[in-house]
Amino acid sequence: MALVLHAGSGNKNAFKALIAAEYSGVKVELVKNFQMGVSNKTPEFLKMNPIGKIPVLETPDGPVFESNAIARYVTRSKADNPLYGSSLIEYAHIEQWNDFSATEVDANIGKWLYPRLGIAPYVAVSEEAAIAALKRSLGALNTHLASNTYLVGHSVTLADIVMTCNLYMGFARIMTKSFTSEFPHVERYFWTMVNQPNFKKVLGDVKQAESVPPVQKKAPPPKEQKPKEAKKEAPKEAPKPKAVEKPEEEEEAPKPKPKNPLDLLPPSKMILDEWKRLYSNTKTNFREVAIKGFWDMYDPEGYSLWFCDYKYNDENTVSFVTMNKVGGFLQRMDLCRKYAFGKMLVIGSEPPFKVKGLWLFRGPEIPKFVMDEVYDMELYEWTKVDISDEAQKERVSAMIEDLEPFEGESLLDAKCFK
Amino acid sequence: MALVLHCGSGNKNAFKALIAAEYTGVKVELTKNFEMGVSNKTPEFLKMNPLGKIPVLETPEGAVFESNAIARYVARLKDNSSLCGSSLIDYSHIEQWMDFSATEVDANIGRWLYPRLGFGPYVPVLEEFAITSLKRSLGALNTHLASNTYLVGHSVTLADIVMTCNLYYGFVRILIKSFTSEFPHVERYFWTMVNQPNFKKVIGDFKQAESVPPVQKKAAPPKESKAKEAKKEAPKEAPKPKVEASEEEEAPKPKPKNPLDLLPPSKMILDEWKRLYSNTKTNFREIAIKGFWDMYDPEGYSLWFCDYKYNDENTVSFVTMNKVGGFLQRMDLCRKYAFGKMLVIGSTPPFKVKGLWLFRGQDIPKFVMDEVYDMELYEWTKVDLSDEAQKERVNAMIEDQEPFEGEDLLDAKCFK
Numbered sequence A: 001m002a003l004v005l006h007a008g009s010g011n012k013n014a015f016k017a018l019i020a021a022e023y024s025g026v027k028v029e030l031v032k033n034f035q036m037g038v039s040n041k042t043p044e045f046l047k048m049n050p051i052g053k054i055p056v057l058e059t060p061d062g063p064v065f066e067s068n069a070i071a072r073y074v075t076r077s078k079a080d081n082p083l084y085g086s087s088l089i090e091y092a093h094i095e096q097w098n099d100f101s102a103t104e105v106d107a108n109i110g111k112w113l114y115p116r117l118g119i120a121p122y123v124a125v126s127e128e129a130a131i132a133a134l135k136r137s138l139g140a141l142n143t144h145l146a147s148n149t150y151l152v153g154h155s156v157t158l159a160d161i162v163m164t165c166n167l168y169m170g171f172a173r174i175m176t177k178s179f180t181s182e183f184p185h186v187e188r189y190f191w192t193m194v195n196q197p198n199f200k201k202v203l204g205d206v207k208q209a210e211s212v213p214p215v216q217k218k219a220p221p222p223k224e225q226k227p228k229e230a231k232k233e234a235p236k237e238a239p240k241p242k243a244v245e246k247p248e249e250e251e252e253a254p255k256p257k258p259k260n261p262l263d264l265l266p267p268s269k270m271i272l273d274e275w276k277r278l279y280s281n282t283k284t285n286f287r288e289v290a291i292k293g294f295w296d297m298y299d300p301e302g303y304s305l306w307f308c309d310y311k312y313n314d315e316n317t318v319s320f321v322t323m324n325k326v327g328g329f330l331q332r333m334d335l336c337r338k339y340a341f342g343k344m345l346v347i348g349s350e351p352p353f354k355v356k357g358l359w360l361f362r363g364p365e366i367p368k369f370v371m372d373e374v375y376d377m378e379l380y381e382w383t384k385v386d387i388s389d390e391a392q393k394e395r396v397s398a399m400i401e402d403l404e405p406f407e408g409e410s411l412l413d414a415k416c417f418k
Numbered sequence B: 001m002a003l004v005l006h007c008g009s010g011n012k013n014a015f016k017a018l019i020a021a022e023y024t025g026v027k028v029e030l031t032k033n034f035e036m037g038v039s040n041k042t043p044e045f046l047k048m049n050p051l052g053k054i055p056v057l058e059t060p061e062g063a064v065f066e067s068n069a070i071a072r073y074v075a076r077l078k079d080n081s082s083l084c085g086s087s088l089i090d091y092s093h094i095e096q097w098m099d100f101s102a103t104e105v106d107a108n109i110g111r112w113l114y115p116r117l118g119f120g121p122y123v124p125v126l127e128e129f130a131i132t133s134l135k136r137s138l139g140a141l142n143t144h145l146a147s148n149t150y151l152v153g154h155s156v157t158l159a160d161i162v163m164t165c166n167l168y169y170g171f172v173r174i175l176i177k178s179f180t181s182e183f184p185h186v187e188r189y190f191w192t193m194v195n196q197p198n199f200k201k202v203i204g205d206f207k208q209a210e211s212v213p214p215v216q217k218k219a220a221p222p223k224e225s226k227a228k229e230a231k232k233e234a235p236k237e238a239p240k241p242k243v244e245a246s247e248e249e250e251a252p253k254p255k256p257k258n259p260l261d262l263l264p265p266s267k268m269i270l271d272e273w274k275r276l277y278s279n280t281k282t283n284f285r286e287i288a289i290k291g292f293w294d295m296y297d298p299e300g301y302s303l304w305f306c307d308y309k310y311n312d313e314n315t316v317s318f319v320t321m322n323k324v325g326g327f328l329q330r331m332d333l334c335r336k337y338a339f340g341k342m343l344v345i346g347s348t349p350p351f352k353v354k355g356l357w358l359f360r361g362q363d364i365p366k367f368v369m370d371e372v373y374d375m376e377l378y379e380w381t382k383v384d385l386s387d388e389a390q391k392e393r394v395n396a397m398i399e400d401q402e403p404f405e406g407e408d409l410l411d412a413k414c415f416k
Helices: A012-024 A043-048 A067-076 A088-117 A124-145 A158-173 A184-194 A197-203 A226-237 A272-281 A286-297 A319-339 A368-373 A375-379 A390-401 B012-024 B043-048 B067-076 B088-117 B124-145 B158-173 B184-194 B197-203 B226-237 B270-279 B284-295 B317-337 B366-371 B373-377 B388-399
Strands: A003-006 A028-030 A056-059 A062-065 A303-310 A340-347 A354-362 A380-384 A411-417 B003-006 B028-030 B056-059 B062-065 B301-308 B338-345 B352-360 B378-382 B409-415
Touching: A003 A012, A012 A028, A012 A067, A012 A158, A012 A197, A043 A056, A056 A067, A062 A067, A062 B088, A067 A158, A067 B088, A088 A124, A088 A158, A088 B062, A088 B067, A088 B088, A124 A184, A124 B317, A158 A184, A158 A197, A184 A197, A272 A286, A272 A340, A286 A390, A303 A390, A319 A340, A319 A354, A319 A368, A319 A375, A319 A411, A319 B124, A340 A390, A354 A390, A368 A375, A375 A380, B003 B012, B012 B028, B012 B067, B012 B158, B012 B197, B043 B056, B043 B062, B056 B067, B062 B067, B067 B158, B088 B124, B088 B158, B124 B184, B158 B184, B158 B197, B184 B197, B270 B284, B270 B338, B284 B388, B301 B388, B317 B338, B317 B352, B317 B366, B317 B373, B317 B409, B338 B388, B352 B388, B366 B373, B373 B378
Parallel strands: A003 A028, B003 B028
Antiparallel strands: A003 A056, A056 A062, A303 A354, A303 A380, A340 A354, A340 A411, B003 B056, B056 B062, B301 B352, B301 B378, B338 B352, B338 B409
């Protein structure tokens, strides 16, 4: 009779139970078709674990969550299991290292790795504190392993299974050789453990990280509506084909058609780069110099101005997620840098925050290739600016300037695309 | 035969073992005269726990660290203790809630509270993240407690002891009523638990936090030499007495408090320089720096370089920056008479701290040397204005010029 483990495949917290099962002769099966964000949101799952996290073990007696508790259940399913030591003091030491592994090793690896994967906010000073704490923990572990083959006693125990699975995520994802070489006994221990048959069966072949993952510029949005999901998939499914065709030099051949239709527009008296330089270089008297300069330069025939309002402001409950969303939008707009200037404001001093923007585009309309390629565009309401309306014109000036308060509210952030 | 627990009194992690001991009838004693930072640094202690953290339980069979592991050991000393559950599934649920308590509740309370106590870098966006995570955890706990009196089964288990001790730390230090009222079942559970006789015996009476602790402007320095400790104590022991001036006809004009006010007037108006410094955004060299030397009065003011004496200590950037920030705060008492720039230098630890100060008068004011204990942590050198290199160094420091003496600046702080 098999126990059922709810988790995605490849989850290191699930590995703990699976490896313990191998040693104990207990049968544990992973559920089929587990989908993160879907399977763990169902009422049935939340009844098993109200916080909605994985893994969860389903047993005839009822469900268990928390990966170390699950591993303990699997281990204790077998009476007098050597994984739990042969005396009370050995049991206590196994638990000591289980908890050390969870609160000192795993937590600090997570504090370093998760911000770099975009799962938590990235703050340089906090990363430094996490690395310092991790080094202290691994230093203590290294000291212990200098005179011990296993964490407790003279054979593999549950403590070794839990510790190795926690180290696995660090070794595989972020701890490079130059980092771990400071802890040679930990290295020896880890590679010995992952090559044990019962570990290899579950983990497969393990390779050490060759570099530290770069910092993401975007945190994943906390909620994802289906239409947005479909839209987001589109650009990856149909990447813009790169023109590999090299124009052949041929006498009297016609000039090749330019890629971008905006280049076909009649020349404008406004030089976008000049405006961008004026915007960047003006430090004092911004109104009199930069704003006035903008309206002097502006060509309503060659360019158009647009306001945009985010459609789902009630989602913006966490400031760093909101700011990261806007940051990601601007990054994806890079493809039209030659043809656009933008300001995005995050408004309000408490959640939910509002996101509003001002954009200047070449041509009388929002360029078609931008609407097609940048999926964020349809998350905003777009309104063309009527510059004959003095109030709208003033709003443009206020947004260029990051004027505070903006429409009666403080600004949390202002980002410029230039 | 008593077990010995190495820990200071009042530590919530020690409470776990002590309360479990009350339930099992095991005798556990706290070590006498435990001193944090001293007792946990001895070779004997580090042999028991190489990480040097508390608590550690000493038993006839050997030492155990990690507070939850210690509590488990104490609970299992008594055979068939109800604290450990009567079946495999109950045991697993106890472990489930103990781990939940450690990784979801305790960790998130710590992420919120410790930066505010100065034990980690304070970053508003991270605090917000911690509070969000904590609310999610307490929400899940509240859901569970809506239909359960205890975490597991129908009596107190080890899970309840560990959870209550972890919540205790939050309730007394940072979780105020307006925060916890969102989780009414957690509130009911917590107050019921801490009033159980065996809990009350160990924890005693306490009150819920009435406000969230303010953010410290200084992180606790990682190392404290004895001399610095003594110096730091001094200002509190001898607070400046407030002189009460009474109005009296024909009484002589009261002596001014500050001897710097007795100096001959200077042509330099310090506030004018501070305004010029603050308002100059472009052409800083041509406007602000030139303006400084036009204004500067070498008879009424003096310029000083300072170098931190213990740069090898500056291994963590936020601690170093907080140290400098604290220094500038304590200099507030001479704001009318001084202007300063402090630079944190280097792109890798250890960072160097160097500064430039402008003081009224020919010497560093005596009341500053007496009152601000940071002063003696720095080497002070008067600037020789006839030396062109020193004069240029003044310019570079006012301007936050990079690189500074061949190195990057990590931070530049201004006192004005």
